[in-house]
Amino acid sequence: MPKRPADVVANIGVCLTHQANYLLDRKIKKLENDTVTKGGIKEQMYRARSQHRSAR
Numbered sequence: 001m002p003k004r005p006a007d008v009v010a011n012i013g014v015c016l017t018h019q020a021n022y023l024l025d026r027k028i029k030k031l032e033n034d035t036v037t038k039g040g041i042k043e044q045m046y047r048a049r050s051q052h053r054s055a056r
Helices: 007-038 041-055
Strands: none
Touching: none
């Protein structure tokens, strides 16, 4: 593996940090949107239980 200068390694680290931050921000926004549109986990579980009971 070739040895890279310290500034290049630091720049790679900064780029990876920015990419991870961007992806985490997108994930958080999707989770917020899902919670608003579909409800929280307790609401989803209640809905699933109710549907299961009515299907019997």
